[in-house]
Amino acid sequence: MSEFLTLFKYELKMQMPFFKRRGKDLLSNILVASVIAFVVYVAVLLLSRILANYISVEIDKVYEPIQRAREIMNLFYIVLMVLMSILSLERARKIFTDDKNKMVFLRLPVSRKNVFLTKFFVLTLRVYFYFAICILTLNITLSTIIAVDYKFWLSTFAVCLFMPLACMFIVGVFIVPYIKIVRLLSGRYLLVFILFTALLIGGFVLYSVFLRIVQTLLTTGSIRFLFNESTVSILQSLCKYCYPSNLFVNALFNAGSLYNWALIFAFALLFVVIVCVMSKKLYASTFYVQQTFNRKLRKSENFKCRSSLFALIKKEVVCVAREPKYLFSYLSIAVSMPIMVYCCYTLFDTLIYNALGVRVDFALALSVVALFGVLTNTFCSTNITREGLGILKIKTLPLKPSKLFAAKIIFCGAIGSTAIIISCILLTALTRLDALDGFCCVVIGITLTFAQILVATRMDLNTAKFSTNAIEVEKQSGKTILKIMIIGICLTTISAISALFFAFFASGVGFNASEQMLNAISYLLPIALGIIYLAFAIKFYRNKILCSFENLTC
Amino acid sequence: MSDKKNNCLVEIKNLYKKYSAKSDYSIEDISINGTYGEIIGILGHNGAGKSTTIKCMTGIHPYQQGTIEICGFDMKKNPIQAKQNFGYVADEFTLFEKMTGQEYVNFLADIYKVSAEDRKKRTEELLNTLALGDSFYKMISSYSHGMKQKISIMGAIIHNPKVFVLDEPMVGLDPYSANQLKLFIKDYAEKGNLVLFSSHNLDVVEKLCNRVYIIDQGKILEKIDMKRFASEKKDFEEYFLSITKREAKV
Numbered sequence: 001m002s003e004f005l006t007l008f009k010y011e012l013k014m015q016m017p018f019f020k021r022r023g024k025d026l027l028s029n030i031l032v033a034s035v036i037a038f039v040v041y042v043a044v045l046l047l048s049r050i051l052a053n054y055i056s057v058e059i060d061k062v063y064e065p066i067q068r069a070r071e072i073m074n075l076f077y078i079v080l081m082v083l084m085s086i087l088s089l090e091r092a093r094k095i096f097t098d099d100k101n102k103m104v105f106l107r108l109p110v111s112r113k114n115v116f117l118t119k120f121f122v123l124t125l126r127v128y129f130y131f132a133i134c135i136l137t138l139n140i141t142l143s144t145i146i147a148v149d150y151k152f153w154l155s156t157f158a159v160c161l162f163m164p165l166a167c168m169f170i171v172g173v174f175i176v177p178y179i180k181i182v183r184l185l186s187g188r189y190l191l192v193f194i195l196f197t198a199l200l201i202g203g204f205v206l207y208s209v210f211l212r213i214v215q216t217l218l219t220t221g222s223i224r225f226l227f228n229e230s231t232v233s234i235l236q237s238l239c240k241y242c243y244p245s246n247l248f249v250n251a252l253f254n255a256g257s258l259y260n261w262a263l264i265f266a267f268a269l270l271f272v273v274i275v276c277v278m279s280k281k282l283y284a285s286t287f288y289v290q291q292t293f294n295r296k297l298r299k300s301e302n303f304k305c306r307s308s309l310f311a312l313i314k315k316e317v318v319c320v321a322r323e324p325k326y327l328f329s330y331l332s333i334a335v336s337m338p339i340m341v342y343c344c345y346t347l348f349d350t351l352i353y354n355a356l357g358v359r360v361d362f363a364l365a366l367s368v369v370a371l372f373g374v375l376t377n378t379f380c381s382t383n384i385t386r387e388g389l390g391i392l393k394i395k396t397l398p399l400k401p402s403k404l405f406a407a408k409i410i411f412c413g414a415i416g417s418t419a420i421i422i423s424c425i426l427l428t429a430l431t432r433l434d435a436l437d438g439f440c441c442v443v444i445g446i447t448l449t450f451a452q453i454l455v456a457t458r459m460d461l462n463t464a465k466f467s468t469n470a471i472e473v474e475k476q477s478g479k480t481i482l483k484i485m486i487i488g489i490c491l492t493t494i495s496a497i498s499a500l501f502f503a504f505f506a507s508g509v510g511f512n513a514s515e516q517m518l519n520a521i522s523y524l525l526p527i528a529l530g531i532i533y534l535a536f537a538i539k540f541y542r543n544k545i546l547c548s549f550e551n552l553t554c
Numbered sequence: 555m556s557d558k559k560n561n562c563l564v565e566i567k568n569l570y571k572k573y574s575a576k577s578d579y580s581i582e583d584i585s586i587n588g589t590y591g592e593i594i595g596i597l598g599h600n601g602a603g604k605s606t607t608i609k610c611m612t613g614i615h616p617y618q619q620g621t622i623e624i625c626g627f628d629m630k631k632n633p634i635q636a637k638q639n640f641g642y643v644a645d646e647f648t649l650f651e652k653m654t655g656q657e658y659v660n661f662l663a664d665i666y667k668v669s670a671e672d673r674k675k676r677t678e679e680l681l682n683t684l685a686l687g688d689s690f691y692k693m694i695s696s697y698s699h700g701m702k703q704k705i706s707i708m709g710a711i712i713h714n715p716k717v718f719v720l721d722e723p724m725v726g727l728d729p730y731s732a733n734q735l736k737l738f739i740k741d742y743a744e745k746g747n748l749v750l751f752s753s754h755n756l757d758v759v760e761k762l763c764n765r766v767y768i769i770d771q772g773k774i775l776e777k778i779d780m781k782r783f784a785s786e787k788k789d790f791e792e793y794f795l796s797i798t799k800r801e802a803k804v
Contacts, residue, residue: 303660303673303674303677308664308665308667311660311661311665314661315650315653318650318657319652322693389646389648390648391648392609392614392644392648393642393648393650395612395613396612396613396614396640396644397637397662397665398633398634398635398636398637398638398665399634399637399665551616553615
């Protein structure tokens with residue numbers, strides 16, 4: 001039992017970090033707590049507004065607050081269950097297959113079953129914890145709008161107890177096939193890349209469609225009548241099919257509760273049995289199967305000698321393309337960038353025109369292209385850290401450090417520049433942006449991209465820590481990424497605002513100065529800013545770079 | 555300077571290294587040299603300064619004083635030429651795990667500018683000697699400890715360097731792999747190359763090396779000619795412990 005408890009405590013700290021003892025930094029603890037409190041407060045405030053709005057809707061001039069509350073809960077619970085099931089499925093895969101500490105435990109004289117059970121138990125606890133938070137937040141907010149009795153709270157407790165079981169049931173049923181699919185995909189980098197990119201593009205397009213709807217609702221003023229009779233009727237009919245959340249909702253509001261509770265109990269029992277059976281399968285497939293990727297890759301008979309720069313660039317491509325984390329955070333984002341740029345441009349084009357009454361095509365295109373360029377290039381903040389212990393090997397090779405950096409800069413620059421060029425071509429072809437505007441956007445975008453890459457690489461070199469302590473490494477690269485992002489966003493904002501400012505006045509509002517001159521300034525100023533930043537970046541990059549490289553150790 | 559001028563392939567003279575300005579020297583006044591066909595061992599307890607010496611020699615760590623010459627090329631003045639002349643196997647795996655064995659070796663061959671013909675010949679030769687088999691075409695992250703050591707060795711000597719440096723090469727190897735590695739080291743030295751390695755395994759050092767440098771607390775305590783030592787019929791373990799002032803406990 002003590003072994004189980006020790007493992008349990010360990011898992012609790014690993015899976016639910018807020019159970020870790022906090023540091024003594026009082027100020028940061030207060031700051032974190034304040035931010036969380038503020039976010040919760042805003043969320044509850046917004047939620048209560050939406051709920052009140054929805055509940056006030058009358059159908060056939062009949063005011064039915066309980067019925068509306070049922071619909072809201074129904075929809076909320078079903079969304080919660082779907083989301084939690086997806087997240088828990090991925091979480092379960094990670095802790096049962098990817099957890100490196102598992103291998104350490106397996107070498108220690110501890111029972112495999114206990115390791116498995118503690119992981120499973122803590123995962124279940126985690127699911128319960130998040131369900132309880134979400135259900136209670138909604139129910140408490142609702143209780144401030146409609147009248148509820150003590151039975152409602154008793155039922156809420158029961159819902160918090162049973163609903164996570166349904167989620168664990170889904171996890172239990174799908175986890176083994178899901179792990180098998182992920183294993184099947186590992187090593188098929190092209191397929192993973194296509195999937196990641198398609199998901200990212202799809203997600204972004206959906207998001208922009210949603211924003212467009214919100215924009216239309218805002219501009220037409222129809223947002224005030226979003227929850228009208230027809231919308232509510234649609235939602236009402238939808239709720240009939242929301243199993244099993246409607247069972248929980250019915251039980252909460254006492255309608256046919258005995259029947260519902262009996263059903264819920266029966267389901268819960270079935271869920272527990274299935275979860276137990278599936279967990280045995282999961283145990284067998286994750287604690288007794290070697291999970292390393294062992295597929296033979298393409299055998300090359302090519303012994304051609306290539307230049308060291310080419311070899312270094314090839315290494316960069318291989319190491320980035322074969323790491324799903326990097327593949328997603330860089331290549332997928334870079335490939336999706338043109339579509340993201342186009343969606344944002346078209347969205348803001350109308351918004352700005354409605355707000356200012358002028359067309360500022362160049363300024364808008366510049367800001368969108370440069371912003372997405374900056375976000376894509378934050379990845380370069382791991383240019384050195386990414387090497388890991390391999391940096392020791394690099395240092396022993398007959399290479400000038402400048403060649404190593406050049407390979408990284410060329411690799412990142414080529415990807416960033418291509419994304420920018422394609423984005424600008426797309427904007428020029430599909431929007432009102434003319435060729436000169438597009439060309440200027442390309443020039444400024446590429447200038448900013450290279451400046452960002454240089455600064456990011458140098459900053460990473462200054463603070464690079466390798467895999468001696470993985471947490472410290474991630475913390476450090478996170479800091480560098482944040483710094484680079486802030487610098488990039490500030491510069492993009494300054495460039496875009498300066499272009500916007502002069503373009504705005506050039507269109508005849510306010511100033512008497514010649515229109516052409518102002519127009520020219522709106523182009524030249526961002527170009528000048530880009531060149532100044534690039535010059536600064538080159539200087540910053542070159543400053544004692546060899547010394548920093550020499551002192552680089554693990 | 556050419557390596558044939560003074561017959562030394564490796565010449566470390568009065569090497570001093572400290573990790574930060576305020577700290578004490580981690581290694582002091584280290585002088586080591588080695589020539590064609592020799593196997594040189596650097597022996598010491600954990601933290602004695604063996605790895606620091608090797609890391610300075612291979613260009614991983616900068617050093618404050620002294621000179622390191624490899625095949626006559628100074629490590630500070632001509633680092634590229636010096637590095638071109640040795641192959642290094644680190645004490646921890648410094649491999650690019652997302653590459654296959656073949657990609658890794660090809661990458662290093664490109665860096666060392668090995669011609670296509672030599673590369674093909676060396677790859678086939680080393681694949682046979684090290685018995686990597688089909689694993690050569692698999693990703694390094696899927697390799698076992700022994701396999702990783704083998705691919706490290708293959709990458710280190712793909713350019714057929716005159717100096718082969720290994721840092722704690724036997725750590726974590728099973729008896730069969732350790733035996734293979736010992737034979738490989740002997741064979742490599744017999745071809746007229748210099749092999750220099752660090753270890754705290756007395757048995758390995760005693761059996762393999764022509765010359766041994768015993769390091770403790772960052773200083774060389776003794777330089778032993780193993781042929782002469784063998785003729786004196788002393789116990790190597792006892793001798794090592796007495797020099798490093800550690801009592802042997804039976």
